Amino acid sequence: MTSSVETGRTAVLIDFRGVVTTSxxxxxxxxxxxxxxxxxxxxxxxxxxxxxxxxxxxxxxxxxxxxxxxxxxxxxxxxxxxxxxxxxxxxxQANLARDEETIELLDGLRSAGVPVALVSNAFGRDTYAGFDLGALADVVIISSEVGIRKPSRRIYRIACDRLGIEPESAVMVDDLQQNLDGAARLGIAGVLHSDGAGTARELHDRFGLPALRR
Known part of the structure; x- marks a missing residue:
């Protein structure tokens, strides 16, 4: 019987607002x-x-x-x-809150040796207030710092280069389909995020990446 798991994906790129935070x-x-x-x-x-x-x-x-x-x-x-x-x-941004389920997922991925890059379109000086971005991801790519925003292919390429991987090894998690479409142009697989548990299941079931710890 052929496995339904898509092999070869070993790293995760992840959005910030709407994924690490609420919608x-x-x-x-x-x-x-x-x-x-x-x-x-x-x-x-x-x-x-x-x-x-x-x-x-x-x-x-x-x-x-x-x-x-x-x-x-x-x-x-x-x-x-x-x-x-x-x-x-x-x-x-006042009604955005931490999504603890997604934060737990990121911690689990990194603990299991899966490299993670945060790829975020910034929204001003307070976007990341209260977050230790270095504790969330191995690499942090902020649009205002690199002068490029999603869904440009260039920002995903920067993330992959900094992780030292090829795009075909990555999965992008985002709450906006347009951003996944941009990543797909480089060969990056996509997971459309709605909640941490659902994203964790898809990363595990579709790509064989570690499941959310319970």
Whole structure:
């Protein structure tokens, strides 16, 4: 009988917001709901060209937090949402919390000798507050530090190079399909994250990587 396990995957690349933390989409909806339109922040960041450019520039470190806040608040006002610019980026992340199940998974993977790279699109100076990134991963790639953001193939290549592996040896865990699609262009397998337990099962069942310890 042929095994269903996809062999040859020996390393994990993992997203931060929405994977190591609770859902970014829920957090953005919460900040939208405060001014009466839960979907507006997500709609603008995914469909409004000016807002999409702002997000790209911010995550790549080309503009500072103050500039992003002022410009994104203005885009929201254009669409009928009266918001204060000051502290907007922090408010957009205020409802994010640690996902202890995923953190336990990362600890288990590394304890079992599986190299892990954190590959994250930054969202300002407070994105990683309260986290010891070095305790989460062997390699940390932050978009604002390398000037490249997911889903560009280049950021995944940097992560693989720093881990000393080929892309075909890696699995990418992310909560956004577009980021997995970008990684797939290099031959990196993908796991669409919804919760730590589900991701742990898929890493184990599909790739033969260590299961979440209980």
């Amino acid at each position: 970014v989409l829920s957090a953005f909806r919460s900040i939208g709901a405060e001014v009466g339109d839960a979907e507006l922040p997500l709609t603008l960041l995914s469909r409004d060209e000016a807002s999409r450019t702002l997000l790209s520039d911010y995550e790549c470190g080309r503009i500072c937090t103050d500039a992003f806040e002022e410009c994104f608040a203005r885009r929201r006002r254009v669409h009928g949402a009266q918001v204060e610019a000051d502290g907007l980026a922090a408010r957009m």
